Every structure is written in C-alpha cells, then in structure tokens.
Amino acid sequence: MYKILVTKELAPKVKLFEVAAPEIAEKAKPGQFIILIIGKTGERIPLTITGYDRKKGTISFVFNEVGKTTKQLGLMEEGECIETITGPLGNSSEIRNFGNVLCIGGGVMIAPMFLQVQALKEAGNKVTTVIGARIKDLLFFEDEMKAHSDKLYVTTDDGSKGYKGLDFLGKILAKEKFDHCVAMGPVVMMKNICEKTKPFGLRTIVTLTPIMVDGMGMCGVCRVTVAGKMKFACVDGPEFDGHAVDFDGLIKRQRLFLPEERLSSLLWEKLGGCTCGGN
Numbered sequence: 001m002y003k004i005l006v007t008k009e010l011a012p013k014v015k016l017f018e019v020a021a022p023e024i025a026e027k028a029k030p031g032q033f034i035i036l037i038i039g040k041t042g043e044r045i046p047l048t049i050t051g052y053d054r055k056k057g058t059i060s061f062v063f064n065e066v067g068k069t070t071k072q073l074g075l076m077e078e079g080e081c082i083e084t085i086t087g088p089l090g091n092s093s094e095i096r097n098f099g100n101v102l103c104i105g106g107g108v109m110i111a112p113m114f115l116q117v118q119a120l121k122e123a124g125n126k127v128t129t130v131i132g133a134r135i136k137d138l139l140f141f142e143d144e145m146k147a148h149s150d151k152l153y154v155t156t157d158d159g160s161k162g163y164k165g166l167d168f169l170g171k172i173l174a175k176e177k178f179d180h181c182v183a184m185g186p187v188v189m190m191k192n193i194c195e196k197t198k199p200f201g202l203r204t205i206v207t208l209t210p211i212m213v214d215g216m217g218m219c220g221v222c223r224v225t226v227a228g229k230m231k232f233a234c235v236d237g238p239e240f241d242g243h244a245v246d247f248d249g250l251i252k253r254q255r256l257f258l259p260e261e262r263l264s265s266l267l268w269e270k271l272g273g274c275t276c277g278g279n
C-alpha cells in the first residue's frame with residue numbers, strides 16, 4: 001500500500017500526488033514511469049515520475065483526469081492508500097552536457113519535463129524551455145521553469161497566453177543553433193515538433209505514451225514502430241528518436257479502445273463514481 005501524502009490541483013483536472021514509496025524513490029531517475037493500480041481490481045495505468053526525494057522516500061506524479069481510472073484517482077485524498085505502484089519502469093533519460101538544449105513540454109507532460117529541465121541545467125547545459133497548453137488556464141509550473149531555464153517561451157493553442165500554437169518554433173530554430181531537443185506531450189504535438197526540428201538536423205527525443213498493460217515487455221500492447229522496427233515502449237523506451245517514430249501508427253493504436261474507454265467512464269459515473277478501484 002502506498003500512502004498519498006500530498007495532493008495539489010495544478011490546473012483544472014490536473015493533479016499532483018506525492019506518495020510514500022521509498023523503494024521506488026531510491027532508484028527513480030528522470031524519464032522513468034510507474035504503473036499504479038488504485039484498488040484490488042482496478043486497471044493498471046502508467047504515469048511518468050515527476051519528482052522523487054530519496055531522503056523522504058517519496059515520489060510524485062502528475063495526472064490528467066481523462067478517463068475512468070484517472071478520474072477515480074483524482075477523487076482520492078491525502079492519507080488514503082493506492083493499492084499497488086510498480087516502478088521505476090522504462091529507461092531513464094540521457095542527461096549530460098549537450099551544450100545548448102531545447103526542452104518542450106505540453107499539457108500534463110509539462111510536469112515531467114520540469115524534472116528534465118532541472119537535470120539538464122544541473123548537467124551544465126544552456127536550457128531554453130517551451131511550455132504549452134490548449135488554453136492559459138491549463139498552464140502550470142511557469143515560475144519554476146523560469147527559475148531553472150535560461151529562456152522560457154509560453155504557448156497556447158488558442159493564443160490566450162504567449163505565442164499561438166507552435167509555429168514560432170521555426171523562427172527560434174532558424175535564429176539559434178541547438179545541440180539537443182527533448183519533447184514531451186500529446187502525440188500530435190510531438191509529431192508537429194519533430195516535423196519542425198528535422199529540417200534543422202536537431203536530434204529530438206520524444207516520450208511515447210502508447211497503451212500499456214504489464215510495462216515489462218511481455219504483453220506487446222505498447223508496440224511502436226521506430227526506424228521501421230517494432231519496439232516496446234515500456235522496455236525499449238519510453239524515449240525514442242522522434243525523427244524515426246511512426247507517429248500516425250501510434251495515434252491509431254492509442255485510439256483502438258476509445259468506445260470502450262468512453263463507455264467505461266460513463267458507466268462508472270452513472271453508478272455514482274467511487275474510488276474503490278473495481279471495474
């Protein structure tokens with residue numbers, strides 16, 4: 001059992017949880033993820049580790065309430081316990097002094113990007129950060145990012161704050177030479193970024209979030225195509241060279257169970273919605 005120590009709403013339907021998990025905190029590194037099960041019979045959901053404190057024995061993660069399980073999780077309170085958390089899973093990010101680095105975090109993935117920004121800055125890089133969301137109310141960690149970045153750009157899809165959309169990236173890339181780029185966010189956003197960085201030959205590492213089940217390379221559900229080869233995002237990733245990723249294939253696979261996911265969330269809400277974790 002993993003006790004929830006702190007809950008914080010960062011934006012509407014976006015929550016940060018800090019949880020007691022000493023054995024995960026001991027080994028966690030930027031870029032890795034956990035898989036949690038809320039109750040005894042709940043589904044397994046992967047979430048990226050957004051922070052860890054080895055002394056306190058805690059980890060944190062940030063999640064968007066998009067479907068049944070994340071909505072259930074969002075109802076949990078400080079002091080309650082999550083049944084199981086497995087991790088840290090996946091490979092950690094490559095953190096070293098690349099030189100001039102561009103970090104782009106979109107939506108809920110702004111949170112794990114903050115961990116990368118801190119680590120890349122500590123490794124001696126010059127860090128330019130871009131954070132983006134659909135609308136200004138969904139932006140968070142702006143001050144924190146500013147404090148750890150040499151430059152910060154803000155963007156929203158509707159232009160309610162900062163630049164409108166990601167087109168301004170082209171201008172930045174034309175003006176300044178970057179040695180390394182990391183992008184985390186919705187798949188469509190990462191695809192868009194890779195199309196912009198490719199002409200500049202800027203290696204772009206993306207975090208892939210396909211549907212996962214075991215997270216240990218056994219079920220094959222998380223398969224993605226990278227450089228024409230099948231990879232399992234949970235054990236071969238979750239970070240990959242974005243210029244080699246088949247994003248369209250990933251988008252198709254992410255939508256495979258959309259009707260079932262919608263039905264499951266609807267039924268759960270109709271039945272009154274609880275945090276017991278059952279299906």
Ligand SMILES: Cc1cc2nc3c(=O)[nH]c(=O)nc-3n(C[C@H](O)[C@H](O)[C@H](O)COP(=O)(O)OP(=O)(O)OC[C@H]3O[C@@H](n4cnc5c(N)ncnc54)[C@H](O)[C@@H]3O)c2cc1C
Nearest residue numbers: 045046047048062063064066067068069070209210211261
């Ligand atoms: C390695 C990895 C790391 C992730 N890190 C985070 C994180 O830090 N924070 C966070 O909020 N989410 C993260 N996700 C996505 C998260 O796992 C899903 O949002 C979650 O499983 C949805 O569960 P649900 O039952 O609430 O919604 P579901 O009913 O399963 O789905 C509801 C909606 O969310 C979409 N969805 C489902 N699974 C995914 C997915 N894997 N990626 C994107 N969209 C999905 C569905 O297409 C549907 O539209 C990560 C996924 C992976 C694979």
Ligand code: FES
Nearest residue numbers: 213215217220234
């Ligand atoms: S989630 Fe099963 S192989 Fe990756």
